[in-house]
Amino acid sequence: MPDTTRGGDADSSRAADPAATLSPEVVAKVARLARLALGDDEVVRMTAQLAGMLAHFHDVDALDLAGVQPMSRPYEMVNVLRDDEPAPSLDRDEVLAAAPDAADGRFRVPPIVGLEG
Amino acid sequence: MAPRGAVETARAVAAGDLRAVDVLEEHLGAIRAREGEVHAFNLVTQDAARVHAAEIDARVAAGGAVGPLAGVVVALKDNMCTRGVPTTCSSRILEGWRPPYDATVVRRLAEADAVVVGKTNLDEFAMGSSTENSAFGPTRNPHDTSRVPGGSSGGSAAAVAAGMATVSLGSDTGGSIRQPAALCGLVGVKPTYGVVSRQGLVAFASSLDQIGPFARSVADAALVLETIGGHDPLDSTSIPAPAPTLGPALVEGVRGMRIGRVTDLPEGAEPEVLARLDEAVAALAAAGASIVDVTLPSLGYGLTAYYLIAPAEASSNLARYDGVRHGLRVDAPDVNAMYAATRAAGFGDEVKRRIMLGTYALSAGYYDAYYGKALKVRRLIADDFARAYGACDAILTPTSPTVAFPVGAKTSDPLTMYLCDVFTIPTNLAGHAAMSVPFGAGAHGLPVGVQVLAPALGEHAMFRVAAELERRAPAAGGR
Numbered sequence: 001m002p003d004t005t006r007g008g009d010a011d012s013s014r015a016a017d018p019a020a021t022l023s024p025e026v027v028a029k030v031a032r033l034a035r036l037a038l039g040d041d042e043v044v045r046m047t048a049q050l051a052g053m054l055a056h057f058h059d060v061d062a063l064d065l066a067g068v069q070p071m072s073r074p075y076e077m078v079n080v081l082r083d084d085e086p087a088p089s090l091d092r093d094e095v096l097a098a099a100p101d102a103a104d105g106r107f108r109v110p111p112i113v114g115l116e117g
Numbered sequence: 118m119a120p121r122g123a124v125e126t127a128r129a130v131a132a133g134d135l136r137a138v139d140v141l142e143e144h145l146g147a148i149r150a151r152e153g154e155v156h157a158f159n160l161v162t163q164d165a166a167r168v169h170a171a172e173i174d175a176r177v178a179a180g181g182a183v184g185p186l187a188g189v190v191v192a193l194k195d196n197m198c199t200r201g202v203p204t205t206c207s208s209r210i211l212e213g214w215r216p217p218y219d220a221t222v223v224r225r226l227a228e229a230d231a232v233v234v235g236k237t238n239l240d241e242f243a244m245g246s247s248t249e250n251s252a253f254g255p256t257r258n259p260h261d262t263s264r265v266p267g268g269s270s271g272g273s274a275a276a277v278a279a280g281m282a283t284v285s286l287g288s289d290t291g292g293s294i295r296q297p298a299a300l301c302g303l304v305g306v307k308p309t310y311g312v313v314s315r316q317g318l319v320a321f322a323s324s325l326d327q328i329g330p331f332a333r334s335v336a337d338a339a340l341v342l343e344t345i346g347g348h349d350p351l352d353s354t355s356i357p358a359p360a361p362t363l364g365p366a367l368v369e370g371v372r373g374m375r376i377g378r379v380t381d382l383p384e385g386a387e388p389e390v391l392a393r394l395d396e397a398v399a400a401l402a403a404a405g406a407s408i409v410d411v412t413l414p415s416l417g418y419g420l421t422a423y424y425l426i427a428p429a430e431a432s433s434n435l436a437r438y439d440g441v442r443h444g445l446r447v448d449a450p451d452v453n454a455m456y457a458a459t460r461a462a463g464f465g466d467e468v469k470r471r472i473m474l475g476t477y478a479l480s481a482g483y484y485d486a487y488y489g490k491a492l493k494v495r496r497l498i499a500d501d502f503a504r505a506y507g508a509c510d511a512i513l514t515p516t517s518p519t520v521a522f523p524v525g526a527k528t529s530d531p532l533t534m535y536l537c538d539v540f541t542i543p544t545n546l547a548g549h550a551a552m553s554v555p556f557g558a559g560a561h562g563l564p565v566g567v568q569v570l571a572p573a574l575g576e577h578a579m580f581r582v583a584a585e586l587e588r589r590a591p592a593a594g595g596r
Binding site: 026033038042063069097110 | 310353418443452464491492
């Protein structure tokens with residue numbers, strides 16, 4: 001990697017040592033946020049792998065990022081408008097035919113309320 | 118005899134000198150002969166292809182007009198939507214899903230009278246550099262089937278390298294067209310972000326993804342890009358301009374061009390790969406280009422920026438696979454448990470890892486330290502390129518640090534696999550154009566690719582350089 005000098009990162013966003021902060025409990029919480037039902041062994045394995053990656057990612061701490069504007073996409077976005085002309089939409093039956101479960105022209109899902117989450 | 122290219126095929130079919138059905142049968146024969154060992158395809162659509170090819174022939178026989186890719190056999194990476202035809206992203210979570218619409222690129226290929234022969238294997242949701250992360254098994258490199266074809270568009274690369282398709286489409290988020298092109302001895306193009314519509318491309322990382330062609334020649338790649346490129350009102354990030362016209366670039370040569378040679382490249386490339394790069398630079402100098410030394414000091418940090426930004430975007434994009442609208446559902450008593458069980462059963466390990474990494478990088482308390490920082494590194498890399506392109510018209514680097522590696526060599530450590538993308542990732546972060554051109558052989562006689570980088574909308578300059586490299590490339594070795 002080029003340049004190993006530590007720059008002064010004035011935006012105080014440097015993370016703590018990920019090996020210290022990334023516990024299986026944190027990983028289990030992230031899995032809940034990501035809606036992934038991971039087994040205990042998967043959580044343990046994932047914790048080690050993610051910690052290894054995060055440790056590598058601290059190579060950028062060598063850069064001086066103070067005052068650098070974040071770049072989230074190649075070009076500045078401009079709002080795109082079109083004329084409001086009616087046009088055919090997707091065929092509802094064709095769309096619903098691809099769903100795991102459908103009824104009465106709608107997607108059908110298990111109960112959303114009334115059960116323990 | 119070298120297999121017929123797309124340019125030659127389309128011309129001969131349009132003239133009535135060659136029948137599209139015969140072209141198709143040649144390719145189906147290659148599929149029958151080698152697909153068992155290569156596994157390039159998730160699905161071969163031979164019945165629909167035969168109907169389409171016969172229809173093109175009938176039109177030619179009746180004196181009707183045909184499109185610029187008449188009878189050209191093309192394979193599609195299986196993350197591009199095809200109406201009524203399964204589109205899996207090589208994931209169990211989408212198994213059996215039949216999209217209700219065609220991707221814009223699929224429509225444009227059909228309008229150009231290309232014949233789609235099938236959907237090709239990929240690393241699940243395009244996450245990988247070897248096409249080993251597929252729910253349907255790995256694809257093998259046609260040059261040496263003990264080795265990987267690269268990835269994630271490995272099936273599209275292998276199909277063309279094995280003569281199962283004349284050209285193909287891949288998608289490139291961090292090198293997923295260019296790296297397999299290099300490893301399979303093909304031309305592979307990552308166009309400028311916004312040149313090719315992403316409508317109907319299953320999203321991985323929306324600010325990085327771009328569709329492009331694989332081909333056995335620079336001219337074929339140019340023809341396909343001219344066909345699929347250009348503004349699409351259905352993609353809000355599509356550049357409002359027509360597709361580039363690349364024919365002149367193929368014959369202009371490089372006299373007077375300024376070619377950047379990077380003096381602070383990240384380490385890790387094999388000596389043979391660096392030797393081919395040096396020879397490519399010398400070849401362009403011999404052809405009349407001037408060579409300019411440039412520095413890209415932030416380039417090596419692209420890996421970190423990419424492996425935070427891409428998973429962050431993926432964690433959001435892949436939230437839609439929840440067992441409600443398409444593909445797999447694992448039943449559970451309530452909807453939240455159904456989501457979590459479906460996603461746990463449907464996604465493979467690498468996809469889960471990236472969703473987790475992205476979710477973590479975006480979560481409260483870690484956003485500034487990881488995702489926010491990655492976005493600033495992305496800016497530094499774009500600034501580096503902007504400075505470099507003040508002094509040169511195009512830049513040459515290796516495409517891949519290595520030639521094709523053995524199946525299984527990098528599957529145990531995700532970071533080792535990620536390092537495959539060190540030279541290709543910065544282009545996606547900047548949104549620029551880049552392509553890989555075959556340039557001789559490396560270790561074990563395997564193909565080596567040289568990467569030509571150009572600024573945004575620099576396709577003309579990029580294809581001038583690529584065509585010159587193709588004219589001056591050494592033979593690809595004994596395989």
